């Protein structure tokens with residue numbers, strides 16, 4: 001278990017370049033399995049989850065050539081499906097959430113697939129019903145081995161079908177979509193997730209020859225084609241990392257410019273930070289957050305306490321609520337943070353309370369934060385990162401607290417943030433990585 005020692009309390013100043021988006025990368029890497037032709041992906045983040053998925057693809061027989069530090073060419077001309085039944089695959093796939101998305105492409109191309117229950121953050125129940133019910137609508141059959149936590153799927157005679165997803169699952173939509181593009185007939189996916197991750201996957205599939213309409217909406221229509229070709233695809237900047245940097249700047253009263261953010265793909269995220277009282281300017285495609293000693297949380301128009309809640313896109317992503325929560329601890333005013341999707345993602349507030357934050361955890365989904373308006377600084381402490389986004393929220397808290405904090409289990413942060421210590425140290429932070 002690696003550790004960060006964080007010497008906080010110093011404002012930072014400089015430019016940060018966001019990495020490619022983790023959740024998009026996991027989807028588009030799986031899409032390389034849909035063709036035997038070469039597919040080049042640019043702006044691949046160098047993070048644990050993505051590197052693990054690339055290893056999985058290699059295990060499956062995909063040739064991977066690194067053509068630049070953040071660019072690889074993949075060629076899935078010799079896929080070894082039986083690798084999916086090996087212990088090595090089961091161990092590696094059960095460590096990341098994205099591994100479940102190899103199922104859709106393999107089912108469509110080879111008529112069968114296997115998968116262990118995938119990993120990812122332990123933030124509550126993370127069911128796969130949407131994926132499985134969608135494959136079932138296409139005519140696939142599945143079997144779940146409860147003892148081994150292992151799914152087997154068969155789909156030799158799949159046909160396009162209409163489906164109304166039981167929820168707008170992000171990885172579920174991507175998985176079904178990747179199966180549908182090579183399935184004969186028309187598939188209609190209603191209540192589809194439409195995050196930029198899914199939009200980007202759709203665009204990539206279209207450039208490979210897929211027929212998809214309704215991109216960006218919750219109604220996708222796919223006309224299956226016989227085969228797909230190669231393409232070159234560039235991953236968008238990571239909107240969760242961009243949001244984390246906005247929160248970091250506010251909380252540490254730093255002057256930070258986040259470069260090349262692809263502003264038009266950030267949806268409601270910038271407005272949500274503005275409602276927290278954080279000021280910033282958009283210059284070309286950069287976000288400049290000037291140093292702010294005070295920021296004041298808005299109330300609703302009728303004067304009642306603001307709620308920041310997650311919702312499927314174009315609502316606010318649940319992956320940023322931990323950052324909103326930590327930012328609120330030094331704001332002027334109060335906010336209710338309502339994490340509707342996951343039931344175990346707010347327990348990390350205990351650590352913030354230890355540090356002196358005023359937070360009431362109302363129940364597993366809701367926390368009320370009463371900001372200090374910097375009248376009381378957070379105290380440094382020793383903590384353990386429970387999940388990727390709580391981890392980054394604790395890192396932001398540690399950077400704002402004067403003195404030495406210690407964060408254990410930073411592998412959680414490394415899952416999704418590329419060289420975060422190096423990049424923040426370059427603009428004035430003092431974060432030391434201990435093995």
Ligand SMILES: CC(=O)N[C@H]1[C@@H](OP(=O)(O)OP(=O)(O)OC[C@H]2O[C@@H](n3ccc(=O)[nH]c3=O)[C@H](O)[C@@H]2O)O[C@H](CO)[C@@H](O)[C@@H]1O
Pocket residue numbers: 023026097098125126127167168169170171172312317318319340341342
């Ligand atoms: C690898 C990857 O891409 N992971 C993301 C993906 O996970 P993932 O695709 O696994 O998450 P899902 O979209 O399936 O659902 C996440 C949770 O939200 C609930 N839910 C979902 C949709 C809905 O309309 N209502 C609802 O309550 C589900 O029951 C589940 O508990 O999407 C999540 C939700 O944005 C993000 O937190 C994860 O970072």
Ligand SMILES: C=C(OP(=O)(O)O)C(=O)O
Pocket residue numbers: 022049096097098119120121319388389416
């Ligand atoms: C929950 C997340 O990731 P994963 O789905 O990979 O666990 C996240 O990125 O915040």
